[in-house]
Amino acid sequence: MNELVADRLEGRVAILTLDAPEKMNAISVEMREALIVALQRRFLDDECSAIVLTGAGGNFSSGGDIKGARPAPEALARTMRHKLGRLxxxxxxxxxxxxPMIAAVEGKTFGAGMSLAVACDVVVASESAQFCAAFGRVGLLPDAGILYTLPRRVGAARAQQLLLSARSVEAPEAREIGLVDHVVPATDLLSRACTEAQQMASIAPLAFAAIKSLGSGGCATLEDAFAEEMRLQPMLAMTHDYSEARTAFAEKRKPQYRGC
Structure with a gap:
C-alpha cells in the first residue's frame, strides 16, 4: 500500500483508492507515480482479474494539484512537461x-479527475457525483486525454460544449448524456462497481484486451475492422482460452480462463 493510493484485493477485484481526502484527492505528481506503480503491479498479479478505481473521503478527485510553489520562469515549461508526462x-x-477498469465515483470529479474517470471501461457514479471539465477555469487546456475520451462517451458536439463552458454536471444528467454508465446510492457504489468488474472479467482475458484495444480507435473504417479480424481471430482461435470455452460450452459449465 502506498500512502497516496490505497490498494486492497476483494476476491479477485483490486480496489485502488486515491487517498488524499484533505485535498479532495487532488492528483499530485506523487499520486500519479503511486497510481502508475499500483496499476503496473496489479496488471501482473494473477490473483487480480479486474480493477476498481475510487477516491477516499466522499470525493473521487478535484483534479490536478495546482497548489504549492510556482516554478521559476526558466523551469516552468520543463516542470509542466514532466508533470503532464506522468499524468x-x-x-x-x-x-x-x-x-477491466471500473471507476467508482462520488462527490467532486473535476479536471484531471474527470479525465481519469472517463478513461475507464465503465463509470459507476453515486447520486452525489458532480463532474466538471474545469481546465479553462484555471487557464489551461483540457488534458489527461479528455479531448480524446470525452467525445467517445458523449459525442463531439456535447463534449465541446462541456469543455468550453466548464460547467458542472450532476449525476442524473451525466447518466442521461452517457458520461457515466450507472448511477447508484452512495452505499451501493463499491458493490456495484465490483459487480461490473466481475462481469467484465468473465470475458476471456486475451479477447478482452483485443476488443478494448480496437475499440480505443483501432478501427477507423470498415476495412480496418476486417483487417484486424483477419489478423487477430486466427491467433485467438489457437489459444487455450478458446479451446476451454468450447469445451466448457459442451460440458455446460463455466470456463476457466488462463489468459493464454
Missing part, C-alpha cells in the same frame, strides 16, 4: 489495461 502515462495505463 499522461497514468491515463495511458488505464486506457491500455489488459484487465
Amino acid at each position: 499522461q502515462e497514468m491515463v495511458r495505463l488505464v486506457m491500455s489495461s489488459p484487465k
Whole structure:
C-alpha cells in the first residue's frame, strides 16, 4: 500500500483508492507515480482479474494539484512537461489495461479527475457525483486525454460544449448524456462497481484486451475492422482460452480462463 493510493484485493477485484481526502484527492505528481506503480503491479498479479478505481473521503478527485510553489520562469515549461508526462502515462495505463477498469465515483470529479474517470471501461457514479471539465477555469487546456475520451462517451458536439463552458454536471444528467454508465446510492457504489468488474472479467482475458484495444480507435473504417479480424481471430482461435470455452460450452459449465 502506498500512502497516496490505497490498494486492497476483494476476491479477485483490486480496489485502488486515491487517498488524499484533505485535498479532495487532488492528483499530485506523487499520486500519479503511486497510481502508475499500483496499476503496473496489479496488471501482473494473477490473483487480480479486474480493477476498481475510487477516491477516499466522499470525493473521487478535484483534479490536478495546482497548489504549492510556482516554478521559476526558466523551469516552468520543463516542470509542466514532466508533470503532464506522468499524468499522461497514468491515463495511458488505464486506457491500455489488459484487465477491466471500473471507476467508482462520488462527490467532486473535476479536471484531471474527470479525465481519469472517463478513461475507464465503465463509470459507476453515486447520486452525489458532480463532474466538471474545469481546465479553462484555471487557464489551461483540457488534458489527461479528455479531448480524446470525452467525445467517445458523449459525442463531439456535447463534449465541446462541456469543455468550453466548464460547467458542472450532476449525476442524473451525466447518466442521461452517457458520461457515466450507472448511477447508484452512495452505499451501493463499491458493490456495484465490483459487480461490473466481475462481469467484465468473465470475458476471456486475451479477447478482452483485443476488443478494448480496437475499440480505443483501432478501427477507423470498415476495412480496418476486417483487417484486424483477419489478423487477430486466427491467433485467438489457437489459444487455450478458446479451446476451454468450447469445451466448457459442451460440458455446460463455466470456463476457466488462463489468459493464454
